[in-house]
Amino acid sequence: MIKPFKKLMSLDVTTYIDEPDKKVGFNVTYKDLPDGTQYANSTTLDAQAKNLKIVIVNSGYKKGSGK
Numbered sequence: 134m135i136k137p138f139k140k141l142m143s144l145d146v147t148t149y150i151d152e153p154d155k156k157v158g159f160n161v162t163y164k165d166l167p168d169g170t171q172y173a174n175s176t177t178l179d180a181q182a183k184n185l186k187i188v189i190v191n192s193g194y195k196k197g198s199g200k
Contacts, residue, residue, distance in 0.1 A: 140171060155182035166194055
């Protein structure tokens with residue numbers, strides 16, 4: 134019998150800058166490659182009080198030659 138294992142699917146952090154009403158959110162979502170390796174598919178930093186939002190999307194991974 135194969136035992137199931139747990140995977141990290143997303144990570145969410147909420148904090149603030151200087152004052153509690155100046156919230157900052159940080160979110161990472163993970164996906165799997167065909168071999169089961171996980172990678173950060175999307176990373177978002179959102180600091181609304183500073184009018185700042187950064188989104189990083191990773192894609193297009195290909196199997197390397199092994200060299």
